[in-house]
């Protein structure tokens with residue numbers, strides 16, 4: 001049965017590509033992407049970077065205000081004047097939205113040379129031999145000034161975390177479309193033997209109209225052949241058991257995180273609110289098989305939750321089962337405690353819960 005027909009009464013294919021109303025009036029249609037003027041662009045980055053260097057011990061707000069003032073003073077007559085807004089902040093530095101007078105916006109991710117050059121390298125690796133439209137790309141080469149580096153990214157309307165937090169109702173079709181886009185991007189990343197290692201809603205950027213999801217923040221991505229793989233990967237609510245237990249891991253790390261996102265999308269709730277380094281206690285609610293993992297930390301936590309385990313498992317399963325039994329199956333295949341039993345991205349794109357949506361997306365791209 002064709003996708004639109006099966007979902008008759010919910011959304012037509014046109015609506016699926018135009019979920020703008022559902023996402024609220026905060027989102028505006030992005031202007032068409034013009035080419036970034038490199039000469040002017042580089043002057044601008046230099047200025048930002050120099051200013052950050054001068055003020056690196058001051059608070060962000062002071063830095064940003066000074067940058068904005070300097071840029072206004074320098075570019076207002078050149079029709080280059082822009083607005084600068086901080087749209088993100090992490091341990092690495094800041095994410096700035098730069099808006100040109102033409103209305104075109106782009107993003108500068110600014111941080112230490114070490115952090116940003118690693119991310120920039122990963123973005124290039126993912127683009128090599130053909131990129132993927134659901135994986136982040138840069139608009140121009142990175143800029144380095146002393147120890148500070150900036151990468152230039154397209155600006156997207158929002159990220160998935162903000163959408164989930166906004167409590168706007170996502171339809172079945174929106175959710176499936178989002179999941180398929182993430183899986184297409186993930187499949188591309190995994191085919192290159194790279195593990196994203198930090199998949200979470202805040203790292204999925206969203207273009208609102210037409211709806212498009214982009215996997216971003218490849219700042220800790222790992223190549224599976226690298227000699228020493230970082231044991232400290234994944235944000236804690238999206239961290240699989242093998243990472244918590246510091247065991248060997250593979251691309252299936254991202255599938256676990258994907259399962260957490262799937263759950264969050266359909267329930268508006270975070271699946272595992274783990275403690276400082278992740279909390280193994282909740283994981284066995286989803287596993288029908290006994291753990292074969294041995295470890296003091298696991299035993300300790302398991303003891304603490306013995307009484308509430310059955311009740312919690314029931315709540316999770318009922319909530320998801322009410323939603324869509326096929327998606328429940330996909331969810332369970334992502335959340336296998338044994339990393340080798342998890343479904344992979346390519347298989348997930350053929351899963352009965354998503355196959356119609358995949359076909360429909362393919363047909364619109366022809």
Ligand SMILES: Nc1ncnc2c1ncn2[C@@H]1O[C@H](COP(=O)(O)OP(=O)(O)OP(=O)(O)O)[C@@H](O)[C@H]1O
Nearest residue numbers: 087088089090091095107153154155156159202217
């Ligand atoms: N190109 C972009 N367009 C729009 N918003 C963006 C863009 N890049 C980043 N952001 C916003 O900034 C936030 C932080 O960016 P990003 O995830 O790249 O940095 P990070 O600090 O390394 O992340 P983390 O918090 O995982 O350490 C994102 O969640 C998103 O809200």
Ligand SMILES: [Mg+2]
Nearest residue numbers: 090202203217
């Ligand atoms: Mg991030």
